[in-house]
Amino acid sequence: MNAPTALSHLVPEINQREVAPALIDALKARFGANCSTALVVREQHGRDESSFEVPPPAAVVFAESTQDVADAVRLASEHSVPVIPFGVGSSLEGHLLAVQGGISIDVSRMNKVLSINAEDLTVTVQPGVTRKQLNEAVKSTGLFFPIDPGADASIGGMSATRASGTNAVRYGTMRENVLGLEVVTASGEIIRTGTRAKKSSAGYDLTRLMVGSEGTLGVITEVTVRLYPLPEAISAAICSFPSIEAAVRTTIQVIQLGVPIARVELIDHNSVRMVNAHSKLGLREEPMLLMEFHGSPTGVKEQAELVQEIASEHGGNAFEWASTPEERTRLWTARHNAYFAAVQSKPGCKVISTDTCVPISRLADCLLDSVKEADESGIPYFLVGHVGDGNFHFGYLLDPNKPEERVVAEKLNHDLVSRALRLEGTCTGEHGVGLHKMDFLVTEAGAGAVEMMRTIKRALDPKNIMNPGKIFSI
């Protein structure tokens, strides 16, 4: 057991189990060059986009097939050694960190689009396919996959963390859009969940049990997701507001009226400033909503007029339109680059990202008090949000040489989560629990519900080898 680190109050104990040399030998025998123990490879697989750094896995297996995954898991199981699935490494809550040691199974080479069923609006892919790759592959069919968490994440990883992002307000999250899975269980068995039918009442919903289980119940080796017809018309608009409150109150009203808006993103004045500096956009440095409307030409027009009317009532400016695909791409790229723009604004900084989500009527209460607290803290931050879903992210920019900043940022996050839970919301809208929110999960779900999760975990993974130490302590 390693000594407690400076972060021991924030992350679970690091307690790497011993990895028997016999396992490494067996993996090398089975996988040859596709099993690496090089430090640089292991380190790359032992971190994600979170600010944590802990010891890396003992080996990395590059799986090229479901059978590869099954064999690696079976070998690990024989030696009771943890297994951590790895997609592209874009998770945010320490999911990939080998806190209990073990091996990483990298599925990024399992990146085939297996079957496009355009006439059923479904597609089946290997877990290493990324969302951009998927959309490229289905482009010629006139369909698209809407879930867009910003990063070009893998579909396997997005399933494992129940990801969502900018389009979720209209199209739902991975919870609503995964139809079925192939999964390698803790014993190395291959099972299938779900079918390609749009709905089913056939037994326990294993698909949705696996979606969001963060690799703790199995390794996802195949995913069938829903696709949607590309809307006849798409328009994106920017609207600047005199205050965050005005932007938020506009959003609340839009949602309550049932406007089927496809995207409605809040970008605070800090983010606009950082994005301007990074992407040279010349946007007005005020809080803004970045919106997208999908539908028939008439429908899009109706929606936009209604939203413009609501925005104007709250002091919003006239919409600035981006109607060509190129202009839209430029805007959304800027939005997606907010994180990197922020990091660039304070070279060498570490980012702590929050992820609360509350019922839409509570959004103003939750968000505005937290903005006040963040402003008072003196810590530089940016704020972006999928506000149509009641979900938003503060990014606190920390100087790694000033541990006191981390304490302040964690306090801000703690107060924000407490507020969100009081308002009947959740500590994580889309990033997952990982290492960082285990205590919050207990507060949110209650000890009884978390114990039920633990009971399921123990039953399905009796040796506790599937990404152990994530979601809850076990």
Next chain:
Amino acid sequence: MNAPTALSHLVPEINQREVAPALIDALKARFGANCSTALVVREQHGRDESSFEVPPPAAVVFAESTQDVADAVRLASEHSVPVIPFGVGSSLEGHLLAVQGGISIDVSRMNKVLSINAEDLTVTVQPGVTRKQLNEAVKSTGLFFPIDPGADASIGGMSATRASGTNAVRYGTMRENVLGLEVVTASGEIIRTGTRAKKSSAGYDLTRLMVGSEGTLGVITEVTVRLYPLPEAISAAICSFPSIEAAVRTTIQVIQLGVPIARVELIDHNSVRMVNAHSKLGLREEPMLLMEFHGSPTGVKEQAELVQEIASEHGGNAFEWASTPEERTRLWTARHNAYFAAVQSKPGCKVISTDTCVPISRLADCLLDSVKEADESGIPYFLVGHVGDGNFHFGYLLDPNKPEERVVAEKLNHDLVSRALRLEGTCTGEHGVGLHKMDFLVTEAGAGAVEMMRTIKRALDPKNIMNPGKIFSI
């Protein structure tokens, strides 16, 4: 153990466990007149709308609160006696039958609407609230709850069977519309799953594990569901077709084009005939689609014009419109009464109802071959379907005095399910597995996945008291 019945090849062994007199005494002491052992009450709680009849429970507890449910479950657990939750008794697959004995917990008196959060589009209800009661309660808010399985089922029961129905093609099923639950577990503990936030990545999706678990993992004592703004415009239309095939092909094209149609129901000529006789509607006795369009006035018009165009290409007649709420109610009531109209068409008959659901592109293949087989069988039947979802129901009308008819009907169902599974569909789109589809579930999901369900069941209900013998043998 009872002797095998004539249906032993279709239903699991009836093996009622002994219910200790001490348990009945304890229940009577705790619940007084709210615990009944009268045969007529027990018999009423030991059957549903399926064609099965097996021994009733040993007692019925009428729960009036979550604490009542928890106490009843705890007492049953102490005596290792099964517990079967009961809502309104409208399930279709033998869910309520006391095949292993035990007690029924009737939650129909837990029928309070606990909180309407109109500004968040959510409502929290006790499990005995029915869908019509719920819609009546939220009427003044301008919102509605879309899930409509036909029967005025309880929200608890609809959650437990993952119900859907006519509006699912646009609004999804209980899977998509339940946000959170309160559940009494097998040990009598009360837990909560989910929050009122629209999305969450906080740990295992216990909500969706419970939704569709058919009472085998716990008793649902509170449900939070999503509501939707009443559309600005609603129009319903009937379109008659020269053949079932023409109606089905129209549906497929409508879905593939992404028309956001709210309802698209197939009613075959048999059903129309029965409905005409029952409800005096004077409808043209040909296969028809009964459709509903929701949206802005322009949006509804656009949708309807597009669908009319597609229908005409397939030989469909001009739409007959029902634009007033009264006309719409009359039409949908007729649709919902199709089952009773069918029963009335053959007095004294029993109905076996099928429930396959396939990817939309496979709908014609699956449905037309099954129509041919049904026609050839000589068994009277009707066919209705939520065809926009690829889900449809044959109802075979059996003379209970002719057991050979049952054998023929079961063969028809078996062939239909086999066909649906070959076409990547499911044996049950919305009714659940219950007693009737346990074998089909194994074929559909595979032994490994069913064993995973069983492992979860064993872990969460070690005494196997929660509605045992349903979904899978255990």
